[in-house]
Amino acid sequence: MPLPQLKRITYQFPRKQPVTRPFFRQLVGLLESVPSSQNLIDKLVLSPAYPQGALPVTSLELEDINYPAVMFEMDERVLIKAGSFAIHSSTEAIRTATLPLTIDPGKRPPVFPLAKFVHLLKGHIVRLDHTGVELPSTDVPREKFDHLVKVLGNISNLYRYPTGEEWPFLLPSSYAEFRSEIHDFAKPRAPKLELTYGYVQVPLIHFHVDTDLSREYVEAYFPSQYGTNLPGVTTYRTVYIDNPWPGLLMRFDLTYFAGSELTDWDSGEWLVKQGLRVRR
Numbered sequence: 001m002p003l004p005q006l007k008r009i010t011y012q013f014p015r016k017q018p019v020t021r022p023f024f025r026q027l028v029g030l031l032e033s034v035p036s037s038q039n040l041i042d043k044l045v046l047s048p049a050y051p052q053g054a055l056p057v058t059s060l061e062l063e064d065i066n067y068p069a070v071m072f073e074m075d076e077r078v079l080i081k082a083g084s085f086a087i088h089s090s091t092e093a094i095r096t097a098t099l100p101l102t103i104d105p106g107k108r109p110p111v112f113p114l115a116k117f118v119h120l121l122k123g124h125i126v127r128l129d130h131t132g133v134e135l136p137s138t139d140v141p142r143e144k145f146d147h148l149v150k151v152l153g154n155i156s157n158l159y160r161y162p163t164g165e166e167w168p169f170l171l172p173s174s175y176a177e178f179r180s181e182i183h184d185f186a187k188p189r190a191p192k193l194e195l196t197y198g199y200v201q202v203p204l205i206h207f208h209v210d211t212d213l214s215r216e217y218v219e220a221y222f223p224s225q226y227g228t229n230l231p232g233v234t235t236y237r238t239v240y241i242d243n244p245w246p247g248l249l250m251r252f253d254l255t256y257f258a259g260s261e262l263t264d265w266d267s268g269e270w271l272v273k274q275g276l277r278v279r280r
Contacts, residue, residue, distance in 0.1 A: 005178045006056045006156040006170075008073040009193055011131070011205065012091070015042070015062040019244035023114065024062060030118045031060070031207070034128045046128060048172035050187040055172060056156065058131060058191045063091060066098050068205070068248055070133055076151050082139035083247030085203040087148065108202070108249065111242040112226045117252070120221050125209045129255065129266070130169070130192035132206040137198040145197045152195075153278030157182060162274035166197045169275070171268045181277070185267035192268070200249070208236070208253040215256040222254075 013020050024042075032039045036049040042062040048054035056073075063069075069086040072078065079094070080087040088094050135145060149168055152158050157178055161167040170193040173182055182189075194208075211218065218237045219227065227237045236255040243250045264270040 003075070003155050005173075005175055006072060006074055006152065008071075009056050009058045009131070010071040010073070011058075011060045012063040012065060012069045012071055013061070014065050014067060016064065017066075017244070020062065023244055024060070026114050026118050028060060030122055030125070031128060033123065033125055034209075046191055048190065050172075050189060051174050051177070051184065054174055054189070055178075056170075056193075058128075058193070065091065065095055068245055069094060070205070072152065074151070074155055078148055078151060080135070080140055080144050080148065082135055082203040084245045085205075085248045087133065087135075109240045110226055111240045112222065114241045114243070117239065117241050121209075121211070121252075121254070124211045124213050126212055126257075127188060127210040128191045129188075129208045129210055130190065130194050132194035132196065132204075132208065134196040134200045134204040134206065135198075136200050136202060138201065139203070140197070142197070145195075149195065149278055157272075158278040159271045159275035160278060162270065166199070168195050168278060169193065169271050170195075171271065182268060182272045185264070185269040185272075186262075188262065188266040189268040190266075202247065202249050204249040204251065206251045206253060208255070210255040210257075212257045213254070218254050218256055 013024050028039060028044045031037065031044060034046055036047045038045040044060045046058040067084040067086065069088055071091060072089050074089050076089060078087060078089040086094050152170060157171045157173040159169055159171065161169065171182065171189050222237060222239045227239045230238055236253045238251055238253050240249060240251045
């Protein structure tokens, strides 16, 4: 009997902390313009636009927990803690848990005020290409990350990055594609999910969005003291944003507008045909 397909990825933020609601309101205010998004009470649902009925759905929600977390809706138990952040498969497992909110200030890059970031970007986001969860090897044992990847590979279309980096990507898919393989690349598949291990010193959540802005505009909005291009990257600019939790970093990757032509990255074709699907 095959396992059920992964239905939902939920980014959870602590409802009862006074600092959470203004942060959450601003974040949702920016991402609610993403196609196929639905702004509900204390929740933003980002459903894949293609193919019809594709899973998993990605959502941002307020929850009665004590620190931010990402929940994968699945039967197998998963619990990974790092800094003021957790990955888990059951809210009950972390609902009352607390973590020390400590971090070396020297490890935090310059951050851009979220309210100003939303003001500059609102109306310029074309698509949420993917969300990402990045884990530090100093806080997370290698076997825990490997277990997470194997578990997700068993319930989703998860692919190793073709050039060998530790960046597995999950693509939204229909149930038939989950059971077999993805062969249709006619339209973009989003939002994807990226996992990384060992590239950061502090747990990090990132949102990679496609914009209608040129490189010149993006670099003017976010000059070098706030924006940066990751090594070897020429297609998007990275901006770290402020958040209320000392043990967590958050960033946006802003893709420059390069026309509306469908690429093999947008459709997932490169990952499917060049990467290796993860299966337990």
